[in-house]
Amino acid sequence: MHEMSIALAVVEQVEQAARAGGATGVAGVRLRIGELAGVVPDALSFCFGLACAGTLLEGAELEAEQVPARARCGPCADEWAVGMPPQLCCPRCGTATAGLLSGRELHIAAVHWADGDVPPHGRTPGDGPGGTGGGTAPVPPREEC
Numbered sequence: 001m002h003e004m005s006i007a008l009a010v011v012e013q014v015e016q017a018a019r020a021g022g023a024t025g026v027a028g029v030r031l032r033i034g035e036l037a038g039v040v041p042d043a044l045s046f047c048f049g050l051a052c053a054g055t056l057l058e059g060a061e062l063e064a065e066q067v068p069a070r071a072r073c074g075p076c077a078d079e080w081a082v083g084m085p086p087q088l089c090c091p092r093c094g095t096a097t098a099g100l101l102s103g104r105e106l107h108i109a110a111v112h113w114a115d116g117d118v119p120p121h122g123r124t125p126g127d128g129p130g131g132t133g134g135g136t137a138p139v140p141p142r143e144e145c
Contacts (some may be wrong), residue, residue: 003040003050007047011057014111018051018056025114028061035069036086069103 010029018026029048041064048062069082073090076099082088082127088098 002038003043004047004051006039006052007044010048010108011051011055013108015056017111018113023056023113026057026060026111027114028063029057029108030063030065030110030111030112032065032067032105032107032109034067034105035084036082036100036103037106039106041066065109067102067105070101071098072101073098 008144010031014029016024017023031044033041033044044064045062046051051060052060069084069086070079071082071088072079073095075095076090076093078090078092079101080087080091082100082103089096090098
């Protein structure tokens with residue numbers, strides 16, 4: 001079950017960002033998970049709860065945002081929902097040169113810090129200027145997930 005390794009990687013990344021920013025806890029994590037990422041949401045949720053035990057994320061809620069898979073045909077520029085099983089041939093011209101636009105992503109989209117804590121300057125270390133404030137900060141995507 002690779003969902004446990006994903007959950008452990010998410011917990012590790014968020015905990016590092018929390019500690020580096022001085023946050024005392026994490027209330028929630030929002031992930032963007034592509035339809036074609038091969039992740040079972042219920043299994044990931046279960047594993048996330050186990051992975052959080054004994055960390056700054058203990059008791060944190062996981063919100064998994066499903067990202068639909070979309071493709072674009074090179075020759076005719078048509079775009080379509082890929083679906084499951086994936087339809088990778090263009091429904092308009094039949095060409096098999098589709099490029100995926102979305103659906104394979106798996107990254108941390110945001111973190112809700114406990115008690116409204118926000119790392120210094122309202123952002124998560126490594127994030128661009130600003131941040132979203134209000135106790136929530138985006139976390140940059142990492143390829144390990």
